Amino acid sequence: MIAKIINNQTIQVEDLTQFDPYAILHSGQVFRYWKNDAGWLVMSGNHWAKICLNGQHAQITCDDAKYFYQYFDFAIDYQIIKQSLTAPKLRNALVDGGGIRILRGDFVEIVLSFIISANNNIKRFTKTINEICERYGTLTACGQYGFPSLTQCAAITEQDFKQMGCGYRAPYLVRAIQQLKQLDNTYLAQLPNTELQRELLKISGVGPKVAACIMLFAFHRLDIAPVDTWIKKAIAQLTSTEQANILHGPYAGIAQQYIFYYLQHLQREVL
DNA sequence: ATCCAGGCAGATG
C-alpha cells in the first residue's frame, strides 16, 4: 500500500519512494502549485490539496480525499512499472525521477492548459493559466482560485485571452470551449486510444502532441508518450531500437515523464 | 538582433 485515506480531508502517504512531490509537481503535468512553509499546495480543477512531508511519511490535507487519492493515482504500484522500464539509457532519469506519478488531471483544465502550452514556454504559459484562474475561477478555501468551470470559461472572450498573453491561440481557446461543452468526458474515457485521439484532434488548437498530453495527463493512457521539442532532442541521440523501447512500450508515457523531468527541469544534458 | 519555447491551423503540392 502506498497511501491510505484517513478521513474525508486527509490522506497518509506511507511509501515516499513512490511519491516525490517535488518531482511530480515539476514534471510538466501540472502548473498550478505553490511552495509554502509546510510543503506544497496544488490545485486540480477547483480542488486543492496541501502536501506536507514529515520524515518517512507525507500527509495530504485537502478538500476531497477520494478525489486526490485518484488524482495522485495511489491505487497503482509504480514499483512494478519501473521494473519494466529497462532501457539502459533510462536509468539515470529513472533514479532522479523515481517518485514521479502520472496524475489524473481535470479534463477541461488539461485541455485548455496544453492548448496554451503550444509553441510557448512553461514559465510564460503558467503565468497565463494562473491569471485565467484568478480572473474567471472561484476562490476556494485554500486561498487560491479554482480553474474556471466550462460555464465560467464561456464568458471569456478572444480579447480577454489575448490580454492574458495567449496571443494567436486566443481564437482556438474560444472555439475549444464551445466544443468542450458538446463533449462527454465519461464517453471519451471509455474510448480506445485511436478513437480517443481522433475525437481530441477535432478540438480547436489540439494537434497530435497536445492530444497526447490530454490522453496521458487527463485520461491516464500510460502507453502514450507526448513527443515535444525536449523529447525530440533527447531521443535523437538514441538508436531506433532504443527509441522504440522507450516510446512504444505499455508505459511509454511514464518513461517520457522521467525523461522530460530529467532534461527539462534538472537541466541534464543526455540520457 | 535573432532564436526559442511541452505546436497548430491553414494552404499548398
Add this chain to the structure above:
DNA sequence: CATCTGCATGGA
C-alpha cells in the same frame, strides 16, 4: 497523404 509557413509574446 506529406510538407511548408505564419504565428503572439517575452526571455535568453
